[in-house]
Amino acid sequence: MSSSSTTTTTTRLLMLKASDGVTFEVEEAVATKLGAINNMVEEEGSEDLICLPNVNGKFLGMVLEWCKKHANNNTNSDKGNDEVNKWWDKEFVMDLDQNTLYHLLMAADYLSGTELVDLLTEKVASMIRGKKVEEIRETFKIKSDFLPGQEEEIRKKNSWAFE
Amino acid sequence: MEKHDYHHNHNQNYASPELVHSDMIKEILLRLPIKSLLRFRGVCKQWRDLIQHPDFIKVHMSRATPLLVSNCDFITHSDFASTASHHPANLSAPYYQFSILGIFEGLVVEILPDILQVRNPATRQALVLPRQPSSKAFPEMHFNFNSRTGVATLLCEKLDTFGNRRNKDLQISSFNIENESFLHSNFPLDIFADLPEPYPFWWNNCLAVGALTGNKLRVLVLEKQHGEGNGEYKCREEVFVPLRFLDRNPDRKEGLVPIAAVSDDLWFSSQGTHKWHYDMKTEEIKEWSLIGVKMLEYQPSLKMLDGMLSMKDDWNNQFHT
Numbered sequence: 001m002s003s004s005s006t007t008t009t010t011t012r013l014l015m016l017k018a019s020d021g022v023t024f025e026v027e028e029a030v031a032t033k034l035g036a037i038n039n040m041v042e043e044e045g046s047e048d049l050i051c052l053p054n055v056n057g058k059f060l061g062m063v064l065e066w067c068k069k070h071a072n073n074n075t076n077s078d079k080g081n082d083e084v085n086k087w088w089d090k091e092f093v094m095d096l097d098q099n100t101l102y103h104l105l106m107a108a109d110y111l112s113g114t115e116l117v118d119l120l121t122e123k124v125a126s127m128i129r130g131k132k133v134e135e136i137r138e139t140f141k142i143k144s145d146f147l148p149g150q151e152e153e154i155r156k157k158n159s160w161a162f163e
Numbered sequence: 164m165e166k167h168d169y170h171h172n173h174n175q176n177y178a179s180p181e182l183v184h185s186d187m188i189k190e191i192l193l194r195l196p197i198k199s200l201l202r203f204r205g206v207c208k209q210w211r212d213l214i215q216h217p218d219f220i221k222v223h224m225s226r227a228t229p230l231l232v233s234n235c236d237f238i239t240h241s242d243f244a245s246t247a248s249h250h251p252a253n254l255s256a257p258y259y260q261f262s263i264l265g266i267f268e269g270l271v272v273e274i275l276p277d278i279l280q281v282r283n284p285a286t287r288q289a290l291v292l293p294r295q296p297s298s299k300a301f302p303e304m305h306f307n308f309n310s311r312t313g314v315a316t317l318l319c320e321k322l323d324t325f326g327n328r329r330n331k332d333l334q335i336s337s338f339n340i341e342n343e344s345f346l347h348s349n350f351p352l353d354i355f356a357d358l359p360e361p362y363p364f365w366w367n368n369c370l371a372v373g374a375l376t377g378n379k380l381r382v383l384v385l386e387k388q389h390g391e392g393n394g395e396y397k398c399r400e401e402v403f404v405p406l407r408f409l410d411r412n413p414d415r416k417e418g419l420v421p422i423a424a425v426s427d428d429l430w431f432s433s434q435g436t437h438k439w440h441y442d443m444k445t446e447e448i449k450e451w452s453l454i455g456v457k458m459l460e461y462q463p464s465l466k467m468l469d470g471m472l473s474m475k476d477d478w479n480n481q482f483h484t
Contacts, residue, residue: 109186125191128195144207145208146205146207151205157201157473
């Protein structure tokens with residue numbers, strides 16, 4: 001199995017198929033920035049069509065866009081690459097609405113895109129750090145399951161954090 | 164495999180249910196400052212339990228930027244890694260006496276004029292440690308944190324009347340900060356009946372007793388005889404450390420007391436005012452600093468001990484009550 005893939009070069013193209021049937025043709029070097037795809041390529045060797053039933057085309061597209069940028073930046077001269085990536089990451093997450101952000105995060109997690117997960121969780125953290133408890137519940141659709149008095153106790157314990 | 168039509172909930176500004184139940188929540192929470200986390204414990208039981216979990220606390224702390232403080236610094240209340248410290252001289256004059264004995268896992272063990280406490284400056288909580296009935300002021304105390312076992316111990320004092328040494332044991336009290344329990348241990352004096360005044364100190368994280376005999380430091384490394392709990396210590400190992408600098412300067416012996424030893428480094432205090440560092444390999448002795456100035460690493464954490472109470476927001480009020 002593996003012998004057939006030893007001659008492949010970095011220009012090899014992979015076909016990725018999202019849950020809604022949308023397909024993407026991506027260079028292997030770009031797609032393997034995602035841990036999950038890297039594993040599939042290593043395990044299954046010659047397979048060129050990879051089905052991703054847990055990711056919708058819209059978000060898969062966005063994840064791949066991010067991978068492409070980072071792969072390109074890294075193949076250019078290494079000078080100032082971190083700066084370019086940082087700047088580009090900032091642009092990438094700047095205008096994401098919450099809904100897109102959360103779905104993108106789920107997609108990045110499913111595809112084991114560690115760096116992208118870091119970027120997105122950092123963005124979510126910066127968005128929620130100043131929120132009130134009620135706002136968090138609304139954002140994450142969480143219902144309080146505390147017994148009467150329990151929540152009050154938590155507030156009392158660190159009242160300064162609720163100001 | 165489940166399929167989701169993401170386009171249908173496009174306009175809802177809500178997180179998908181999968182996110183709420185995924186590991187991603189933990190990843191997000193790990194990136195939040197302490198103030199947010201204390202607040203978000205009130206969201207639901209799942210978040211509360213996650214934020215209070217010792218593993219979560221450990222990882223969260225490990226990501227904080229360490230702040231280097233001296234044990235004369237004062238670590239102010241804060242929820243950010245960039246906690247500012249300032250010298251207690253900035254506090255009003257009568258409260259000048261102040262010293263950090265040690266820092267472990269975001270907790271500061273400190274002595275105020277009449278309080279000995281473990282304080283978490285990041286969560287603004289403190290636990291006042293009990294004082295021994297017999298101690299008038301605070302005697303010399305040595306703090307030790309064993310990062311391997313995660314146990315912090317404060318070696319409190321020796322309650323001993325040396326005048327009667329034939330009949331008495333040396334009592335060593337240590338306070339285990341993690342269990343919040345005092346441990347009183349007896350050490351039969353007849354083992355070192357031939358020694359002048361022995362001092363308890365830390366020898367590579369082990370309790371030890373040291374005494375100057377001739378121009379040597381005789382060290383008895385102690386070991387608990389019956390597992391945990393109050394009980395007697397026995398001698399595990401005896402070590403002699405030659406102190407050749409005393410051959411040249413016999414007057415240095417006056418008031419020389421061992422404080423701690425870690426591998427080849429041995430620290431002494433002399434006359435309670437100066438600190439010396441002795442390299443046991445090269446046998447060099449150097450003045451280390453005036454007693455009291457040592458650098459410590461502080462990382463804000465969510466760590467909490469049972470019985471810790473919230474402090475008043477205005478720290479200065481603490482000094483004035």
